[in-house]
Amino acid sequence: MQAETRSNRAPAPFAVDDPTNTLPCWLDVDLDALAANVAAVQQWITPGTQLAAVVKGQGYGLGAEEISRAALAAGAQCLAVARVHEGLELRQAGIDAPILVLNRTDPAEADLAVRLHLTVTLDGAELARALGDAAARWHRSAQAHLKVDTGLHRFGVDPERALPLARDVAAIPGLAVDGLYTHFASADESDHAYTEEQIKRFSHATERLASAGYSFPLRHAANSAATLAFPAAHLGMVRVGLLLYGVSPSGYLPIELALRSVVSFRARVARVMELGAGEGVGYGQTWRAECPTRVALVAAGYADGVLRRLSNKGVALINGREVPIIGRVSMDQTTLDITHVPGVSVGTVVTFFGEDGDAQLDLHRFAQQVDTIPHDVLCAVSGRVARVYRRDSRVVRVARLNGTVDA
CATH class of the missing domain: 2.40.37.10 (Lyase, Ornithine Decarboxylase; Chain A, domain 1)
Known part of the structure; x- marks a missing residue:
């Protein structure tokens, strides 16, 4: 064979x-190929859109520290991890770039997150209050993004609860919620209907919040699959993991996107x-x-x-x-x-x-x-x-x- x-x-x-x-x-990890892929994805995405290198799970098993350094050097604007301790490991390695924690942060971790300048994901008032308390102790702003569950039904706040949560969060001194985001369930599938429905739900949630006076400097939704297939979801930032390694989640790569293994x-x-x-x-x-x-x-x-x-x-x-x-x-x-x-x-x-x-x-x-x-x-x-x-x-x-x- x-x-x-x-x-x-x-x-x-x-x-x-x-x-x-x-x-x-x-x-064998080819850091030159990874840098070339970061550059290629930046050429692909909508102008003005930031690129977050997703390095959770030890950079998908390749080693988060080296992958983070290479991605940032190649032009990625920030990093994303799953858990607070992953952010801690990167800070201990001397990496000072913005880091977004994608999964649930326990209120007991709020102090560490604020001390490390990590941006955590909000889905409830208890964590928001804990972040506010930590901000007061450390005399600095606590950073967070609000996540809306538009249909993945995994983590985030239900769209109808987003506005009440935004009101609660706005009343907490020292807490800056600069981002609003969601995550797609099936952007790598050939049937685009459900992803398009999630995009609409996220848009409606954004509009409802804006009409009540709550706007967010950064909105994001696209993972690697959506970065390839849904330009309308590029918004202010894309979150790219597998694509950094020259691999498409669906197995399909556009010929114009010349990624390297x-x-x-x-x-x-x-x-x-x-x-x-x-x-x-x-x-x-x-x-x-x-x-x-x-x-x-x-x-x-x-x-x-x-x-x-x-x-x-x-x-x-x-x-x-x-x-x-x-x-x-x-x-x-x-x-x-x-x-x-x-x-x-x-x-x-x-x-x-x-x-x-x-x-x-x-x-x-x-x-x-x-x-x-x-x-x-x-x-x-x-x-x-x-x-x-x-x-x-x-x-x-x-x-x-x-x-x-x-x-």
Whole structure:
């Protein structure tokens, strides 16, 4: 089998002093490609619209600190995270850009949020009062955005409750509510009807608030999918996560938006073996050779991010060719049928998703093998896997999400 859409050329070799030479598996992160994608998205969105780089979940598993720095340097105006402690980690890393906390903030976290200059999401008066109290203690303004639930039915205030909440919030000294926003349920679907309905609901909520004297300097609604498909939802800011990595949530990318692949998940061959007909591999011997077969043992398993559901059904790239995963994926190791791939030996690089020379196994296809989405795949890569950051094809940092740094 061969990888689709690209040629069969082997990947360029890594440098002799490349630190990945000693790693069993790693995520390759191309910071130049990420910067190019930020620039491309900025060209795509409505002029005057800000770009918030969504770096929740450790930057979708790539490492929030490095992704944040690269996105901001490339022109993103602010960052967005899911939780207060994610904002804390970025502040501790020395990042002072505006940070919006998208999910619920507990009133007990208000003091920390104000101290760190985090903008939190409001959906109730209790948090608003806690923010006002914290603002008084720290002698500074507390920052918040009001979120309206227009149909996702997950987090936010119901549209009919937005005006009463705005009245309550306006009476709290020291609390500045500078933003109004919502989130879409199905902007990545081919049927646009529900997203268009949500846009109308948000517009009506905005108009109702404005008619009562409550206006907001910044309104935002578009995630990555809506950034691509709904220009009317660009408003004052778009919140882009997956798109930064060159991946569309729907699998479709307009040809005018020339995004680059940012991330590849790689591992090294730890053993090459010859199996005779009838011999099996792995736990349960769920795969057996029908004829003499050459097998590669790869030093990555489900504890690293090679999903166990790929057992006997997934594929990987090796020397620019697509090969099947055989047997059960174990915690630390995976086996591949390399019978038809020459030149494989201990240390040869395997790519589970991403680019291998001119061959590519993109995140969407990798995810579809186990009926999931690219977001899930990226977040499943564990903290023990090294993140290798490159600029100009050279390694600039190696780190793990468990806090250890190799270089």
